[in-house]
Amino acid sequence: MEISFKGKRALVTGASKGIGRDLVIQLVQCGADVVAIARSSELLEKLKKDAPSIVTLPLDITNWKETKEALEQIGPIDLLVNNAGLAILEPLTDVSEEHVDQLFDINVKSLINISQWLAEQLISRKSPGSIVNISSQASMAGLKNHTVYCATKGAVDAFTRAAALELGPHGIRVNCVNPTVIMTDMGKLGWSDPKVAEPMLQKIPLNRFGEVHEVVDTVLFLLSDKASMITGTCLPIDGGYTAV
Template structure:
């Protein structure tokens, strides 16, 4: 499938590491002007060293006003990937209010904020566009010690459906990808215990975790015109975890 993003400006949040970083590099390879947003400058510096065509923006999505202004300063944006997210794991009975605030601020409010800015700009320019929100299998399945993370990703899925409903008539498609454990650097570290890993892998019919490229492939598809009639879906990249 020949996909090109020539002439498109794409904003990727959480682009300093993991899925976001690989996605930024892939989109640049496909001809997009990529705007990489992260709160950590050193991660963006190494990214732009790897591909100097990528533009970088340092912003903390927990700061509504500052991050909103930072995104407004790089408009126009044609395509948006809300990839930035954070996880804080603990048993439900030990959840603290600051845990709830942190995860909801980044994982949900950050999407609302960035998407509002980009969608309004697309509507003003009457050009159409696509937004992909990176969710998780945790939005649809209970995972031990993931109470607030699961809740935040469930909110992402519901938010995405409403965005698809309201923005679809403006020719803006909105979808999610919902990965299982992804073998990013952090993913490999977090699931390095064979017993812990096997407990999850045993529930995945394909018998393995996802590679970063496999998630990037799905995001690229949903951003592209090849998915021009796909709107409001949650696309599992989970080897069948949610099917069982």
């Protein structure tokens, strides 16, 4: 199945590494013009060497006003992937107000802000569009020492469903994907210890963690016209973890 985004402009947050980085490269290969957002100018420049056609935008998306002002300068966008995210893992009894604010600012508040900006733009242009939010299996199952992270991803799922309802009449689709542990560089580092990995693997029917391309491929499908009748869905990419 061939997917083409020729003539479309896509915006990806958290684009400098991991899933976001590979997603930018694949979008370009599928013909999209891409705007890549991340905090690190240095990492964005490294990404641009691999995808010279992209526009890079160093930005702290937790700042509501500055984000809106920066987005107004990039021109029309058709496709959005809210990929930026933060995980701070700790027992509930150790959670601080600072960590709650950090997690919700990045995982929820910035996602709402950028989605609102795109929705307003698409509606004013009377143009269809597609938004994909990167959630987590942590929204669907309680995970030890993930309390606040789980709460933020539950908010992402709820926002996705509500936004799909509101924006559907305008031809704007909103979906999210809910990956398990994915073997990014950070995932490999955090889950390399068999003592840590094995209890999770035992709960995954496919008995392995996910690969980056498995998330990227799913996101590309949901962004594309191949998924033209899909909106408001939260799709696990978890090897069956949440099914059982």
